[in-house]
Every structure is written in structure tokens, then in C-alpha cells.
Amino acid sequence: MKKVFSRPKSLKNNPFHYCPGCGHSILHRIIGEVIDEMGLQEIAIGVPPAGCAVLAYNYFDIDMGEAPHGRGAAVATGLKRALPNRLVFTYQGDGDIAAIGTAETIHAANRGENITAIFVNNAVYGMTGGQMAPTTLPGQKTTTSPGGRTEVAHGHPMNLSEMLALASGSVYIVRTAVSSTSNILKTKKAVAKAFQVQLSGMGFSLVEVLSPCGTNWKMIPTEACHWIEESMVKCYPLGVIKDITGGRKSAD
Amino acid sequence: MRGNHVIGEAAIRAGCHFYAGYPITPQNELTEYMAARLSEVKDGVFIQAESELAAINMVMGASMAGTRAMTSSSGPGISLKQESISFLSAMELPAVIVNISRGGPGLGNIAPSQSDYFQATRGGGHGDYRNIVLAPNSVQELADLTMRAFDLADKYRTPVLILGDGMLGQMMEPVEFLDPKKPGKPVSKEWTLTGANGRPSRIIRSLLLDPTVEEEHNWKLVRKYERIIHKETLVEDFLLGDSTMAVIAFGTAARITKGAILRAREQNIKVGMIRPITLWPFPSKAIQEISKIIKHFLVFELNTGQMIDDVRLSLEGRGEVHFYGRPGGIIPTPLEVSRVIASQYYQKRLG
Numbered sequence: 001m002k003k004v005f006s007r008p009k010s011l012k013n014n015p016f017h018y019c020p021g022c023g024h025s026i027l028h029r030i031i032g033e034v035i036d037e038m039g040l041q042e043i044a045i046g047v048p049p050a051g052c053a054v055l056a057y058n059y060f061d062i063d064m065g066e067a068p069h070g071r072g073a074a075v076a077t078g079l080k081r082a083l084p085n086r087l088v089f090t091y092q093g094d095g096d097i098a099a100i101g102t103a104e105t106i107h108a109a110n111r112g113e114n115i116t117a118i119f120v121n122n123a124v125y126g127m128t129g130g131q132m133a134p135t136t137l138p139g140q141k142t143t144t145s146p147g148g149r150t151e152v153a154h155g156h157p158m159n160l161s162e163m164l165a166l167a168s169g170s171v172y173i174v175r176t177a178v179s180s181t182s183n184i185l186k187t188k189k190a191v192a193k194a195f196q197v198q199l200s201g202m203g204f205s206l207v208e209v210l211s212p213c214g215t216n217w218k219m220i221p222t223e224a225c226h227w228i229e230e231s232m233v234k235c236y237p238l239g240v241i242k243d244i245t246g247g248r249k250s251a252d
Numbered sequence: 253m254r255g256n257h258v259i260g261e262a263a264i265r266a267g268c269h270f271y272a273g274y275p276i277t278p279q280n281e282l283t284e285y286m287a288a289r290l291s292e293v294k295d296g297v298f299i300q301a302e303s304e305l306a307a308i309n310m311v312m313g314a315s316m317a318g319t320r321a322m323t324s325s326s327g328p329g330i331s332l333k334q335e336s337i338s339f340l341s342a343m344e345l346p347a348v349i350v351n352i353s354r355g356g357p358g359l360g361n362i363a364p365s366q367s368d369y370f371q372a373t374r375g376g377g378h379g380d381y382r383n384i385v386l387a388p389n390s391v392q393e394l395a396d397l398t399m400r401a402f403d404l405a406d407k408y409r410t411p412v413l414i415l416g417d418g419m420l421g422q423m424m425e426p427v428e429f430l431d432p433k434k435p436g437k438p439v440s441k442e443w444t445l446t447g448a449n450g451r452p453s454r455i456i457r458s459l460l461l462d463p464t465v466e467e468e469h470n471w472k473l474v475r476k477y478e479r480i481i482h483k484e485t486l487v488e489d490f491l492l493g494d495s496t497m498a499v500i501a502f503g504t505a506a507r508i509t510k511g512a513i514l515r516a517r518e519q520n521i522k523v524g525m526i527r528p529i530t531l532w533p534f535p536s537k538a539i540q541e542i543s544k545i546i547k548h549f550l551v552f553e554l555n556t557g558q559m560i561d562d563v564r565l566s567l568e569g570r571g572e573v574h575f576y577g578r579p580g581g582i583i584p585t586p587l588e589v590s591r592v593i594a595s596q597y598y599q600k601r602l603g
Contacts, residue, residue, distance in 0.1 A: 057457060064457075065455075066455075066456060074310050076313060077310050081313075082313065082318075083446060104305075
């Protein structure tokens with residue numbers, strides 16, 4: 001019988017530890033597929049974050065170097081500047097990239113560092129038990145906003161990707177989701193394009209992925225995917241936020 | 253040449269290809285030197301980072317890639333780097349970190365001080381680790397120890413700190429750069445992240461969730477630290493032969509002490525000096541040996557008393573220890589220190 005579906009070569013034969021319905025597993029697979037299809041396994045270097053996805057190095061069969069919490073963009077900068085002909089990407093959660101690592105991220109984007117950030121937005125701190133994140137929605141209950149996030153007490157949800165789009169050095173910034181088959185396919189295309197931007201030497205690229213965290217949202221997986229499409233997208237609209245690849249060398 | 257420039261030149265000659273830093277006085281000349289000099293080096297990278305935090309993490313990335321990398325700062329900035337110095341130690345990544353220190357705590361001032369001794373020698377960040385700490389006392393030593401720092405960092409896969417101060421960074425002296433014996437001595441780097449090309453993929457990490465694995469990692473680091481203590485401790489003896497009293501001082505304080513001792517000796521005061529060149533590993537054995545002959549010690553530091561703890565721990569009660577310190581960026585003259593020496597010497601009826 002013809003084999004039509006198998007594990008990407010760029011993923012190790014390790015079962016994911018992620019919760020059932022977690023978006024990380026889907027996203028790992030997508031990235032693995034893109035790395036395979038673009039033939040990047042031998043030049044890819046990943047920088048996992050602090051958080052659930054710190055264990056990404058147990059799954060990706062590529063070189064990976066851990067960054068301190070939030071410092072992914074700086075570590076990736078060092079790697080990429082030292083090895084300009086490799087593909088260097090960070091894989092960061094919302095707390096990592098949009099709270100503790102905001103400065104490193106904004107400046108890497110503004111310098112136009114030729115790296116790619118994969119930004120997983122699930123609106124909570126997942127690994128630590130579901131605390132409020134910079135991306136938590138207004139009204140959303142978390143363990144540190146038990147009455148629901150209010151803009152007066154907790155501030156506004158942070159649209160980091162839109163902020164990064166203002167940086168002159170960012171080239172391609174897109175927001176996708178892994179909430180449905182079509183969104184998963186769009187995410188895969190976005191990751192491939194972001195990597196292509198980097199390979200073409202154009203500058204900073206980022207793919208923000210809205211991703212379910214059923215465990216901390218206290219939802220079953222289907223409810224979590226619905227919540228992304230009903231609620232999260234209102235705050236974080238899907239689609240291309242910035243694409244100036246046409247103005248430079250073509251990325252496609 | 254100026255001290256800060258010398259560190260930069262020595263680093264380049266030692267094969268440093270990557271520097272990231274952030275402006276802070278009194279080390280700016282080093283950052284500026286690296287900006288100019290690395291642009292002349294093939295594949296040289298200079299980045300003015302958005303913070304000291306970012307700078308050391310860039311160095312971490314470059315180090316993962318196998319590049320000889322350096323950052324520098326002064327006290328307040330070195331505090332910011334501590335998180336990543338802990339990570340570098342945990343992940344066994346080589347890096348050279350220069351602290352041209354200043355008066356503290358807080359913003360303090362930009363005058364020379366040795367108040368970062370504890371921070372440098374106790375690890376400084378979280379977790380159970382040590383750093384090699386080199387304490388030059390002249391511009392020539394800035395050159396020699398900077399080159400040595402890169403070799404040690406690679407040899408032991410550990411961060412190496414150079415603890416200078418504003419005086420050393422700013423002063424100008426003649427210097428001779430030793431040709432690095434074997435430039436970039438082929439240290440095996442089969443752990444670097446360069447892409448899994450023709451080899452299995454690699455991981456560099458510090459997360460060790462299983463306590464038995466973390467414990468074994470801690471003991472592994474300890475075994476490495478024991479090798480470093482055994483092989484890399486450096487100390488200078490100065491006129492100890494006939495002495496009944498020894499001053500213990502490092503860096504700029506040791507430089508002042510030499511002048512003070514020469515003055516004191518003009519008055520027939522039999523005093524010498526022990527100068528730790530490595531602050532970690534601390535030359536405890538050398539001090540223990542000397543305590544068999546000399547029983548009176550004067551610790552002189554440009555702080556309120558930090559290295560004195562290590563001196564006391566080394567002596568384990570086998571000598572009398574006194575302290576003289578000038579914190580806050582005050583640089584006493586050799587005359588002042590010689591008077592302190594003389595007063596101790598006569599009070600204790602040592603001569």
C-alpha cells in the first residue's frame with residue numbers, strides 16, 4: 001500500500017508531551033514539513049523559549065539552542081550573525097515574546113535581523129498554569145485575573161505583531177491560526193514564506209499563530225478552536241499585517 | 253595604549269570575532285575600539301545592543317555557533333548580564349565578559365572601585381556555579397589575561413570574567429602583545445550548533461527537569477571547577493622572603509600596594525604582598541603555605557571588605573587578618589597605604 005502520510009524527517013520519533021488539543025503539536029508538524037519540503041534540515045537552527053515549547057528540542061530533529069526567557073531574538077541574532085548562511089528561527093510564546101522579551105524582539109525587528117520568529121499566541125502563560133498574558137483578552141478569566149481581565153486594572157491586550165510592523169527592518173509579518181484545516185494550511189504557507197524571506201536575506205519575518213490552550217482555557221479542543229475563531233480573532237485579526245517583499249527582492 | 257583599547261586589541265588577536273555591548277562608562281573605549289576594529293576583521297561582527305541583557309544573549313548565540321565572543325560593561329550593566337552568565341555556565345558555553353567596574357551600589361559613580369568582587373567570584377546569577385575571574389593590575393596584564401581568558405573559556409567551556417576597574421581601563425601604559433602561541437588552539441567544538449549537516453542534530457539546553465539529571469550536571473560542573481582550581485590558579489608573590497607581614501590585594505589595589513611596600517621597606521619594615529591574579533579560583537593554597545611563615549595579614553581593597561572573606565576562609569584561623577578599604581571610587585596613594593602598613597606593623601611589634 002502506498003504511504004501517504006508520515007512523520008516529517010525533521011521531527012524526531014518522540015511522542016509529543018503537549019496536552020490533547022494543544023496547538024504546539026500541530027505547529028511543530030507544520031514547521032517540520034516546511035523544513036523538509038524546503039530542504040532546510042541541515043541548515044536550520046531553532047531557538048526554543050521558556051514555556052511549554054522549551055521541549056521543542058525533543059521533537060525537532062535539527063540543531064536547537066535554548067534561550068533564557070524572552071531572549072530568543074538576541075540569541076538568534078548572535079547565531080545568525082555568526083552563521084549568516086543558516087536558517088535561524090525562534091519559537092516563542094506570548095509571554096516570552098510580548099512581555100519579558102519585548103525589547104529584544106522590537107530591536108531585532110528594527111535592526112532588520114535576518115531571522116524568523118514563530119510567535120505562538122494562546123492568550124495565557126501555559127506552562128506556569130494559566131496566568132494572565134499580555135495577549136489575554138478583555139474579560140478573559142485567568143489565574144491572575146480571576147474576575148476577568150479589565151483594561152483599567154490589567155491594561156489592554158498587546159498587539160505585538162502590529163507594533164512590529166511599524167519597525168523599518170521588518171519585512172513580512174502575518175497572523176494565522178491553527179484552529180481549522182484551512183487555517184492550518186495557511187499557517188504552513190506563512191511559515192514557508194517567512195523562511196523564504198530569510199533565505200533571500202530580506203530581513204525580519206514573523207508568523208504569529210493563534211493557538212488553542214484547552215487546558216488553561218478550561219475548554220475541550222473543539223470549544224477552544226471555536227473560541228479562537230469567535231473571540232480571539234476579534235482582537236487579533238488574521239491575515240498579512242506587513243509584506244514588503246514585493247518592494248524588495250521577491251520572496252515567493 | 254589605553255587599557256580599554258588594549259583589551260580590545262588582545263581580544264582580536266586572540267581570535268575574537270564577535271562583540272556585542274552597550275554604552276556605559278568607564279568602559280566605552282573598549283566598545284568603540286571593537287566597533288572600529290571588528291569591521292577590519294573578516295567575518296567580524298560588532299553589534300551595539302539595545303541593552304546589556306541583549307548583548308550577552310547575542311554573545312550566547314555566537315558562542316553556540318562556535319565563535320569566540322566577548323561582551324563588556326561596568327557594574328550596573330554586569331548586574332543585567334547575570335541571568336545569562338548563569339545560563340552560559342549551565343550550558344557550558346565559552347564567553348569572555350569584561351567588567352571595568354566603578355563605584356556602587358546603584359548607579360554609584362564612574363570612579364575606580366573593586367566593589368564587584370562578590371558578584372564576580374560568587375557566580376553572580378542564580379544557581380550553583382562559578383566563573384573564572386581574572387584580575388589584571390597593569391595594562392600589560394590586561395593584554396595577557398584577555399588572551400588567556402579566551403583560551404580558558406574554550407578549554408573549559410565556561411564563561412571567563414575579567415575584573416578590571418576604571419583606573420585600569422583608562423590608564424595608558426606601554427604594552428607588548430604576545431603572539432598567541434597557537435591562534436585559536438584547536439579546541440574541539442563538536443558541540444556547536446552549525447546545522448545538522450552530515451551529523452546528528454544537537455541540542456544546547458539548561459533545562460534538566462529530572463532532579464537526578466540536574467544533580468549529575470551540578471556534580472559534573474563541580475568536577476570541572478576542581479580541575480580549574482587545580483590547574484589555573486594564579487598568584488604573584490612580592491618581596492615575601494624576609495617578611496613578617498603580608499598585604500593581600502588584587503588589581504589596582506595591588507598596584508598601589510607595591511608602591512606602599514617599597515616605601516615601607518625604606519623604613520626597614522619587612523612587608524611583602526600576595527596578589528591573587530585569579531580571584532576565582534582563589535589562591536587559598538598559596539596563602540595557606542605562606543601562613544606557615546607569616547602570621548600577620550593586611551587585606552587592602554577598594555571596597556568595604558569582600559576578598560577578606562576568602563582570605564579568612566583560606567587561613568582557617570592560622571593568621572591574624574586586618575583590613576583597610578577605601579570604597580566609593582577613592583584611590584588612596586601609596587603613601588597612605590604605607591602609613592597603614594607601618595601602623596599595623598608597629599602595633600603588632602613585628603619589627
